[in-house]
Amino acid sequence: MTLYEKLAHDIETSIRRGVLRAGERLPSVREASTNQGLSITTVLRAYGRLESRGLIESRPQSGYFVRAVETPRRRAAPGLDLEPTRPVPTSAHVDVSRLVLSTLRSIGTHDAVPLGSPYPDPSRFPFEKINRYAYAIGKRQEAWRVTEGLPPGDADLIRQIARRHVENGMEVDPREMIVTVGATEAINLCLQAVARVGDTVAVESPTFYAMLHAIERLGMRAIEVPTHPEHGIDVDALAALLDGHRIAACMVMPNFQNPLGFRMPDERKGALVDLAARHELPLIENDVYGELYYGKARGGTLKALDTHGLVLYCASFSKSLTAAYRVGWALPGRWRDQVEKLKFLNTLTTAVIPQRAIAAYLEHDGYERHLRAVRRLYEQQAGMMRAAVARHFPRGTRTSHPAGGYVLWVELPEGADSMAIYHAALERGITVGPGTMFSATDRYRHFIRLNYSYAWSPEIEGALRTVGRLAASAAR
Amino acid sequence: MTLYEKLAHDIETSIRRGVLRAGERLPSVREASTNQGLSITTVLRAYGRLESRGLIESRPQSGYFVRAVETPRRRAAPGLDLEPTRPVPTSAHVDVSRLVLSTLRSIGTHDAVPLGSPYPDPSRFPFEKINRYAYAIGKRQEAWRVTEGLPPGDADLIRQIARRHVENGMEVDPREMIVTVGATEAINLCLQAVARVGDTVAVESPTFYAMLHAIERLGMRAIEVPTHPEHGIDVDALAALLDGHRIAACMVMPNFQNPLGFRMPDERKGALVDLAARHELPLIENDVYGELYYGKARGGTLKALDTHGLVLYCASFSKSLTAAYRVGWALPGRWRDQVEKLKFLNTLTTAVIPQRAIAAYLEHDGYERHLRAVRRLYEQQAGMMRAAVARHFPRGTRTSHPAGGYVLWVELPEGADSMAIYHAALERGITVGPGTMFSATDRYRHFIRLNYSYAWSPEIEGALRTVGRLAASAAR
Numbered sequence: 001m002t003l004y005e006k007l008a009h010d011i012e013t014s015i016r017r018g019v020l021r022a023g024e025r026l027p028s029v030r031e032a033s034t035n036q037g038l039s040i041t042t043v044l045r046a047y048g049r050l051e052s053r054g055l056i057e058s059r060p061q062s063g064y065f066v067r068a069v070e071t072p073r074r075r076a077a078p079g080l081d082l083e084p085t086r087p088v089p090t091s092a093h094v095d096v097s098r099l100v101l102s103t104l105r106s107i108g109t110h111d112a113v114p115l116g117s118p119y120p121d122p123s124r125f126p127f128e129k130i131n132r133y134a135y136a137i138g139k140r141q142e143a144w145r146v147t148e149g150l151p152p153g154d155a156d157l158i159r160q161i162a163r164r165h166v167e168n169g170m171e172v173d174p175r176e177m178i179v180t181v182g183a184t185e186a187i188n189l190c191l192q193a194v195a196r197v198g199d200t201v202a203v204e205s206p207t208f209y210a211m212l213h214a215i216e217r218l219g220m221r222a223i224e225v226p227t228h229p230e231h232g233i234d235v236d237a238l239a240a241l242l243d244g245h246r247i248a249a250c251m252v253m254p255n256f257q258n259p260l261g262f263r264m265p266d267e268r269k270g271a272l273v274d275l276a277a278r279h280e281l282p283l284i285e286n287d288v289y290g291e292l293y294y295g296k297a298r299g300g301t302l303k304a305l306d307t308h309g310l311v312l313y314c315a316s317f318s319k320s321l322t323a324a325y326r327v328g329w330a331l332p333g334r335w336r337d338q339v340e341k342l343k344f345l346n347t348l349t350t351a352v353i354p355q356r357a358i359a360a361y362l363e364h365d366g367y368e369r370h371l372r373a374v375r376r377l378y379e380q381q382a383g384m385m386r387a388a389v390a391r392h393f394p395r396g397t398r399t400s401h402p403a404g405g406y407v408l409w410v411e412l413p414e415g416a417d418s419m420a421i422y423h424a425a426l427e428r429g430i431t432v433g434p435g436t437m438f439s440a441t442d443r444y445r446h447f448i449r450l451n452y453s454y455a456w457s458p459e460i461e462g463a464l465r466t467v468g469r470l471a472a473s474a475a476r
Numbered sequence: 477m478t479l480y481e482k483l484a485h486d487i488e489t490s491i492r493r494g495v496l497r498a499g500e501r502l503p504s505v506r507e508a509s510t511n512q513g514l515s516i517t518t519v520l521r522a523y524g525r526l527e528s529r530g531l532i533e534s535r536p537q538s539g540y541f542v543r544a545v546e547t548p549r550r551r552a553a554p555g556l557d558l559e560p561t562r563p564v565p566t567s568a569h570v571d572v573s574r575l576v577l578s579t580l581r582s583i584g585t586h587d588a589v590p591l592g593s594p595y596p597d598p599s600r601f602p603f604e605k606i607n608r609y610a611y612a613i614g615k616r617q618e619a620w621r622v623t624e625g626l627p628p629g630d631a632d633l634i635r636q637i638a639r640r641h642v643e644n645g646m647e648v649d650p651r652e653m654i655v656t657v658g659a660t661e662a663i664n665l666c667l668q669a670v671a672r673v674g675d676t677v678a679v680e681s682p683t684f685y686a687m688l689h690a691i692e693r694l695g696m697r698a699i700e701v702p703t704h705p706e707h708g709i710d711v712d713a714l715a716a717l718l719d720g721h722r723i724a725a726c727m728v729m730p731n732f733q734n735p736l737g738f739r740m741p742d743e744r745k746g747a748l749v750d751l752a753a754r755h756e757l758p759l760i761e762n763d764v765y766g767e768l769y770y771g772k773a774r775g776g777t778l779k780a781l782d783t784h785g786l787v788l789y790c791a792s793f794s795k796s797l798t799a800a801y802r803v804g805w806a807l808p809g810r811w812r813d814q815v816e817k818l819k820f821l822n823t824l825t826t827a828v829i830p831q832r833a834i835a836a837y838l839e840h841d842g843y844e845r846h847l848r849a850v851r852r853l854y855e856q857q858a859g860m861m862r863a864a865v866a867r868h869f870p871r872g873t874r875t876s877h878p879a880g881g882y883v884l885w886v887e888l889p890e891g892a893d894s895m896a897i898y899h900a901a902l903e904r905g906i907t908v909g910p911g912t913m914f915s916a917t918d919r920y921r922h923f924i925r926l927n928y929s930y931a932w933s934p935e936i937e938g939a940l941r942t943v944g945r946l947a948a949s950a951a952r
Contacts, residue, residue, distance in 0.1 A: 097821055146580075350802070
């Protein structure tokens with residue numbers, strides 16, 4: 001095969017397998033040329049062949065898109081889409097934090113390809129502007145006083161966050177809001193407000209380890225609920241659990257869940273909120289990826305649907321604006337006063353200067369413009385990452401189809417041990433997120449999580465090739 | 477009486493009552509003139525009279541000092557020195573945080589005379605320099621990564637803190653250190669590492685409410701131990717308690733305790749550490765005021781005496797360098813790994829830029845010079861505040877004799893309700909710290925805490941006169 005024939009063949013395979021779906025944009029000719037080390041002419045010839053075969057189409061001013069052709073339907077693509085999960089319905093003691101900390105450290109201390117990072121590429125953050133605000137605010141003595149940042153938090157920041165929620169279609173009473181040290185603290189305080197040592201908390205399966213951490217910290221138990229890779233937590237399965245178990249709270253991530261990346265459909269969000277109301281079940285909603293949606297509309301929140309004060313909403317700026325400052329917030333519904341008190345007890349205040357610097361940025365600068373740029377980038381890179389996994393990973397590999405965020409959840413063939421792959425990759429200067437971080441019951445051993453927020457590069461392509469090879473030999 | 481006779485009489489009374497002690501410096505002639513609205517001549521005549529009567533002496537280049545004369549010995553000065561406390565020896569559920577939060581808020585939101593503030597005057601902080609470091613560090617993209625600040629904390633900051641400890645005579649293994657969100661988080665994590673829900677924790681009486689907050693947050697119980705106003709926690713009384721009760725930990729502030737301001741004598745520190753070793757009792761040592769000593773030598777720490785890993789040492793920069801950043805640390809002895817894990821679970825990381833900005837300041841600037849200046853100032857103002865209390869407060873008022881820090885603990889005549897005084901003062905634009913904040917058992921109702929870190933001014937003098945008048949009418 002010539003180079004252009006090989007490229008055309010790879011893309012066709014991705015389309016046939018459902019990795020690239022109808023309506024999705026291909027990398028531009030220039031990007032494909034840079035990323036794959038091919039000449040512009042080669043890429044143009046490959047795209048031309050695919051176009052002449054009716055597999056893609058070029059749209060003026062927009063680029064090349066996959067056509068809705070007679071490829072097998074997504075759900076039918078054998079071995080490529082994830083199945084809904086079926087965890088064991090018993091509660092478990094949680095102890096994942098050591099694994100997560102050592103993984104995060106390896107990302108921080110090694111100069112490694114950050115496929116395992118849970119954080120977006122910081123070079124996309126508009127931090128120069130925020131840093132300048134911080135400096136200017138830091139010159140004012142009143143910003144040096146601890147009392148200025150006392151719970152519930154800086155009034156300017158609270159107003160700006162509330163305004164942002166309203167722009168996104170969620171009415172918010174600013175008096176409900178508590179500013180926290182990142183979403184981590186928000187989740188911890190909300191869970192502590194609604195449940196006690198020894199209580200059982202329902203979570204998605206797989207679940208974001210930040211949720212597991214909160215359960216671990218407070219000496220509670222987790223019970224994993226079956227979760228659909230595109231629809232989210234199985235509300236019927238949760239309802240069945242509620243009949244048989246005393247569940248103190250349910251922690252979910254309805255928008256762009258980490259690691260699955262789904263957006264829970266609106267009617268399922270409504271069903272979950274209704275179920276919670278029937279059982280007086282507190283719902284802790286982690287929306288840290290909410291701003292990073294693909295397509296036109298931000299996913300709605302459980303909070304916006306809740307009329308009983310049962311949703312404790314948590315979010316932060318660490319994924320969407322800057323991770324350098326550790327500023328998050330909670331809207332804790334009927335537990336507002338308890339969460340405010342726990343915030344005061346836990347860390348007294350969130351530092352004033354970061355709060356005011358972010359408030360100034362939100363008021364004066366282009367937060368929405370910044371977000372539009374990263375959303376577009378992440379969506380594009382999601383497709384590139386999926387295609388690269390299809391190219392380099394062994395047969396039988398399945399991937400998520402993220403609707404937002406910047407991580408891909410990859411199921412390797414049964415038998416592949418993601419911890420072994422994690423260590424082998426680390427030796428080669430590459431990090432991946434091992435799947436067991438996402439379970440209280442040691443599930444997801446043959447899964448890894450990949451971060452696609454970093455600009456596509458031959459280095460990333462090469463790292464994926466290496467990880468694919470490791471996965472192939474591990475699966476044998 | 478003429479003005480100069482009245483001033484001489486007031487000072488003499490203060491000396492006779494032991495408010496001003498042998499060796500203490502009087503305000504300079506200029507200061508006394510400004511503060512009391514008297515002419516330089518009047519002050520000079522008053523000082524001259526006191527000198528001729530052998531009560532004070534002038535030392536070249538230094539000012540006026542109280543002489544060691546035949547005044548009644550301190551301990552014998554009736555009604556002016558505090559008695560050791562005798563709390564009830566039963567454990568209590570703790571619920572003080574709402575009172576403390578509302579008090580702190582009143583300090584922050586009102587433009588009030590901050591006699592009730594727990595924080596030092598921020599205008600003394602060298603924050604301009606730290607702010608410049610933060611800006612420079614914030615320009616570097618690697619500082620935007622959460623992973624850079626992961627527990628145990630930024631390596632540069634840990635090295636600088638360890639170096640500072642060594643300079644102060646305490647050998648520290650940097651690998652033991654965990655950076656936290658202020659001492660508040662350090663205390664919380666240390667307590668969580670050594671005790672469980674429902675456990676009983678021994679504390680000084682009165683005790684700094686930050687200790688009570690940690691106990692409250694974790695649903696534990698507090699038992700107050702008799703405490704001497706100048707020697708600290710009664711080690712024998714604690715030993716007796718240990719025989720009768722299951723005590724999970726003991727929380728103390730051996731250096732410049734808030735509110736009493738004592739420096740526990742070295743032999744008592746040793747006795748406490750020995751007692752802890754005999755009972756395998758974890759000691760949580762809060763040393764946030766350790767750098768703010770009067771006189772020549774920093775008080776030793778329990779940590780330096782501990783050979784069993786039983787002392788969990790906590791400190792921060794919020795009282796000595798800047799409160800704007802919320803950076804503290806713990807040296808948790810044998811619970812080091814648990815505290816590191818709890819830090820990760822509680823707030824993930826402490827923000828990187830503040831950690832590095834403080835590290836840069838410690839490395840390159842005059843931390844010791846800054847501290848020398850504030851120590852001298854606080855010591856001088858301690859005397860001025862005590863003298864002003866003697867001038868303006870009702871008969872029977874007793875005060876602490878701080879050996880460091882910047883707060884004075886004032887016992888009003890029995891029957892005075894400090895909450896009523898707090899509210900009445902607030903209406904007049906003055907805050908005071910109500911005594912009940914310092915007890916789990918609603919003791920210290922007729923005590924208030926006064927902050928003397930702010931530059932002495934006619935406004936402060938006037939505020940003390942007002943509070944004294946409120947105390948006098950409350951005590952009637």
